[in-house]
Amino acid sequence: IRDETVLVTGGAGFIGSHLVDALTPHNEVRVLDNFSSGDRSHLPDDVTIVEGDIRDPIALQQAARGVDIIFHHAAVVSVSRSVDAPRGSNETNLDASLLVLEQARQEDARVVVASSAAIYGHPSDLPVPETAQTDPTSPYGIQKLALDQYTRLYEDLYDLPTVALRYFNAYGPRQQGPYSGVISTFLEQARAGEPITVEGDGEQTRDFVHVSDIVRANLQAATTDNVGKAYNIGTGTRTSIRELAELIREATDSSSSIVHRASRPGDIRHSGADISRAKRTLGFEPQVSLECGIRSLVEGT
Ligand code: UD2
Numbered sequence: 001i002r003d004e005t006v007l008v009t010g011g012a013g014f015i016g017s018h019l020v021d022a023l024t025p026h027n028e029v030r031v032l033d034n035f036s037s038g039d040r041s042h043l044p045d046d047v048t049i050v051e052g053d054i055r056d057p058i059a060l061q062q063a064a065r066g067v068d069i070i071f072h073h074a075a076v077v078s079v080s081r082s083v084d085a086p087r088g089s090n091e092t093n094l095d096a097s098l099l100v101l102e103q104a105r106q107e108d109a110r111v112v113v114a115s116s117a118a119i120y121g122h123p124s125d126l127p128v129p130e131t132a133q134t135d136p137t138s139p140y141g142i143q144k145l146a147l148d149q150y151t152r153l154y155e156d157l158y159d160l161p162t163v164a165l166r167y168f169n170a171y172g173p174r175q176q177g178p179y180s181g182v183i184s185t186f187l188e189q190a191r192a193g194e195p196i197t198v199e200g201d202g203e204q205t206r207d208f209v210h211v212s213d214i215v216r217a218n219l220q221a222a223t224t225d226n227v228g229k230a231y232n233i234g235t236g237t238r239t240s241i242r243e244l245a246e247l248i249r250e251a252t253d254s255s256s257s258i259v260h261r262a263s264r265p266g267d268i269r270h271s272g273a274d275i276s277r278a279k280r281t282l283g284f285e286p287q288v289s290l291e292c293g294i295r296s297l298v299e300g301t
Helices: 014-023 057-064 079-084 086-107 139-158 182-192 211-221 241-252 276-282 290-299
Strands: 005-009 028-033 048-051 069-072 110-116 162-167 169-171 196-199 208-210 229-233 258-261
Touching: 005 014, 005 057, 014 028, 014 211, 028 057, 048 057, 057 086, 069 086, 079 086, 079 139, 086 110, 086 139, 110 139, 139 162, 139 229, 162 211, 169 182, 169 211, 182 196, 182 241, 182 290, 196 241, 208 211, 208 290, 211 229, 211 276, 229 276, 241 258, 241 290
Parallel strands: 005 028, 005 069, 028 048, 069 110, 110 162, 162 229, 169 208, 196 258
Antiparallel strands: none
8 A cells, every 4th residue: 555644553563563564665654553572773763653552532533533444453463461450451442442433534544453362262174264163162252252253243334434353373573572482482492402381282273474475465455446344364374383393493493392281271172264355355365485484584584
C-alpha cells in the first residue's frame, strides 16, 4: 500500500514493529504503544509515536484521527497472564479492542486485527480450517475469539471494512521476553550452550510462521475486497518440538544437550493451519520455510 495514513497499535511490539518497517517507506505511519513490552528502539525515525494505552479513549482518538487503516496489534499476549488475571487482560484485549473498532467507525477506517489460533483450542481435525469449531482453553483465547467475531459483526452491521488474521505460532527477530515462544527460548539456550528444554515428549506439533509472512498477510488484508472475514495465517506445515530442538541445535552448531521436562498442563497437542482460504482470497503464499527462518535468525540477517 502507498500514500495512506495508517495507525499501528502495538507498533513497538514484535509483529507491530515489523509491520511499521514495511509501511513507513510509502505511507504516513502512526504508532500507538504504551511501551509496556514494546521497544522504542525498534521504531524508525519517520513515524509519529503516540505514547499511550489503547484503553485510553483520548490517546486512541488522537492517534486515529484521519487514518485510512488501523492495524490492531496491541494486546496482552501472555496466555498465562490471562489465566492469572482474566479481567486485566480482557480490558486490553477485548474492551480496548472495541474502542478501536468504534474509533474506526468514526474515521470510516479499515481495520485489520490480530486474531489467534488460540480461538480453536484443541483442534479435532488437522489442518484446521476457519470453519472449524472454536473452543478456546484460556481467557486469552476467548478474548481473541470475541474480537474476531466483533470484527465480522462490524462489517455486517456498520459496513466497516474489517479483516481478522488468525496467527499460528509466530516467530522472528525481536521476539523476546518471558512470553516469547519456544523458538526464541531454544535459540537462547543453544547459544548459551545450556540444555534445550523440551516440555513433554516433544511429539507435539506447531505451525511456525515467520513474521515477514505475517507482515505480507497484513498488507494483503489492507487492500482485499473480501472483508468481514477471518483468515488463518500459518504455513500449512507442522513441526514437532523435538524436531525444532534438533534444527536449532544444528543451525547454531551448539553443543547443548536436549532434555525433557514435564509437559505444560493443558498444552495443545497438535496445531496446524489450513491456509487455503488465505491463499485463494488474499493471495497469501508463505515464503519463509522454518529452516530458512531459523538460519536467518541465527545469522542475524
Ligand atoms: C501459542 C501462542 C499463544 C497462543 C497459543 C494458542 C506464541 C509464543 N504463543 O502458544 O499466544 O496463541 O499458541 O494455542 O506463539 N515448549 C518447550 N520448551 C520451552 C518452551 C515451550 O518444549 O522451553 C513447548 C510448549 O510446551 C509447547 C510448544 O513448545 O508445546 C509451543 O510453546 P509456545 O509457548 O511457543 O507456544 P504455544 O503454542 O503454547
